[in-house]
Amino acid sequence: MSMCPPIANHPRQRSIQPGETMDITFQSQGEFAGEALFFFVFEKEPEKTPGLQTWLAAQGGWLSGNPAVDTFSGKAKSVRYFFPPSGTASPAAILVGLGGRKNFEPRELRRAVASAVGCAMDLRMTEFGLNGQALRDTGLDLPLAVEETTCAAMTSVYRFERLKTEKDEPPSQPPKLRILMDDQIDDQADARLKDRLDKSLATGHGLNLARDLVNMPANLATPEYLAQTARDLAARYGFGVEVMAADQIEALGMGAFAAVFQANRDQARLIILDSRPSVSGLAGQSASIDAEKPLVVIGKGITFDTGGISLKPSQSMEEMKGDMGGAAAVLGFFEAHGRLGQNDGNQRRIVGIIPCTENLPGPKAVKPGDVVTTCSGKTVEIINTDAEGRLLLCDALAYGKRYNPLGIVDLATLTGAMVVSLGPRIAGAFAAPQSLAEQVRRIGERVGEPCWPMPLWEDYKDELKSEVADLKNVGAREGGAIYAALFLQRFVPENTPWIHLDIAGPAFAKKKGDHGIAGGTGFGVRILVELVREWPEES
Known part of the structure; x- marks a missing residue:
């Protein structure tokens, strides 16, 4: 996130405390009394930005003709700001570059919004506005521009500082972003814009919850902590919830899951969330034939991964607190889903299955060569x-059969091989049918969570054959992400559409970027919000 140039005697940057967010609403232009306005400028085109030029002409000349405006480069994420003369009843102007106009995409708008908000926060501003015309000037569909602006603003102010004892005094209230609209929008268009704003606010809250969960250290974000988060969501939004401990998990016959937690049984939890609990029973009960078929979403919840007996190297092991990124994404999605209520095409029933534990060595830990049922x-x-995530997921996938699901989506920080294949910012999408992977690729491109379709190649299945069991939990070293997905596919209920997202790379950012600070990104929340809306009804 680009920040403003340094300012002499500038106070330390403020921090947004946990639980805070941005106060984002629409406002008429005549009512705005904030400290700054944002203007977006394409590269080398300040004179071709109608919203900026109209505003300049109305400012009594204090900024018109300023060469610093005319020479603003407009390069992506570049920022230049202007304060009005003392005594002038005008907000400051913050110009933000969009880059080249050709092939402009929503991601460039997200980056520009993050840069603008970052600059305003650096200047210790508390209320800033974005003219609706500035969004139109981007050439994007206005409702889409509103949605992307809101999500970008909410995620850009995110900080994780709840564990610090030395920090700035928190602001008395969250910063305010006002999207300024004219009076020429009809009621129908106005309703569409408000729906998009509500949707993006809900999604932003879900993203930031997921980030909190990933960023929390493993001694605090235990499986029980995730379970309590699920209970809180259920109480707040009327979801059904059931949390099972080790004995109950074993009673379900989940021997693969149990193998992972046997070194620390106290930390095992199986979390079930149901957005429509009145439809059928929860965890211990199969759905009735007449029950509404849900979409099942599964998130891997390894709250800390040492590798177990197959111990990982110590370098960067602290990042393994984020091995529950899939679980965090599912919980973040339920936060967004709950905030949306039954509006915005949000009526579909969703069941979340989140198996949680730590993967530890110890005298009771599972050993290489053990066979489980x-x-x-x-x-x-x-x-x-150290290939433990698939052991949790295989039992969760098979367990999903009792819901007679429309389809299953699983998210997991599953393999280092996926990061080697696609790098740190792209998830791998394995699906049957393959068209699901292409659908998620399109969604991910649109919302800034990039995914790439990967093969489930039949010829590789022989590598998973075991001499002493039905199959083994790893294949060859090369193509490890494919073998992991092929392993999972063996447990998907027959004739059930399924997609597996290996988010090992993008779930955790090692340095700040489009999502703001380093750490958890909330990757997967936005994909789930969109995929649930687009998932076809049973034919």
């Missing part, structure tokens, strides 16, 4: 205890 009845030889 999954709740599907299939047996698995555990070759590598």
Whole structure:
């Protein structure tokens, strides 16, 4: 996120405290009394920005003709700001570059908004506005521009500082962003814009919840902490919830999941969330034939991963607190889903399945060569205890069958091989049918959570054959992400559409970027919000 140039004697940057967000609403232009206005400028085109030129002409000349305006480069994420003369009843102007006009995409708008908000916060401003004309000037559909602006603004102010004892005094209230609209919008268009604003506010809250969960250290964000988060969501939004401990999980026959938690049974939890609990029973009960078929979303919840007996190297092991990024994304999605209520095409029933534990060594830990029986009845030889995520997920996938689902989506920080294949910012999408992977690729491109379709190649399945069990939990070293997905596919209920998102790279950012600070990104929340809306009804 680009910040403003340094200012002499500038106070330290303020921090947004946990639980805070931005206060974002629409406002008529005549009512705005904030400290700054944002203007977006394409590269080398300040004179071709109608919103900026109209505003300049109305300012009594204090900024018109200023060469610093005319020479503003407009390069992506560049920022230049102007304060009015003393005694002038005018807000400051913050110009933000969009880059080149050709092939302009929503992601460039998100970056520009993050730069603008970052600059205003650096200047210790508390209320700033964005003219609706500035959004139109981007050439994007206005409702889409409103949605992307809101999500970008909310995520750009995110900070995780709740564990610091030395920090700035928190602001007395969250910063305010006002999207300024003219009076020429008809009621129907106005309703569409408000719907988009509500949707993006809900999504932003979900994203930031997921980020909090990933950023929380593992001694605090335990499986029980995730379970309590689910209970809180259920109480707030009327979801059904059930949380099972080790004995109950074993009673379900989840031998693969149990193998991972046997070194620390107290930390095992299986979390079930149901957005429509009145439709059918929860965890221990199969859905009735007449029950509404849900979309099932599954998130891997390894709250800390040492690798178990197959111990990981110590370098960067502290980042393994983020191995529950899939679980965080599912909980963040339920936050967004709950805030949206039954509006905005949000009526579909969703069931979340979140298996949670730590993966630790110890005298009772699972060993390489052990064989376990999954709740599907299939047996698995555990070759590598650091390939534990798929052991949780295989039981969760098989368990999903009892809901007679429309489809299943699972998200997991599953393999380092996926990061080697696609780098740190792109998730791998494995799907059956393959068209689902292409659908998610399009969604991810639109919302800034990039995914790339990956193959489920039949010929590789032989590598998962075991001499002593039905299959083993790892294949060859090369193509490791594909073998992991092929392993999971063996447990997907028959004839059920399924997509597996390996988010090992983008769930955790090692340095600040489009999402703001380093750490958890909330990757997957926006994809789930959109995918739930687009998932087809049963044919």
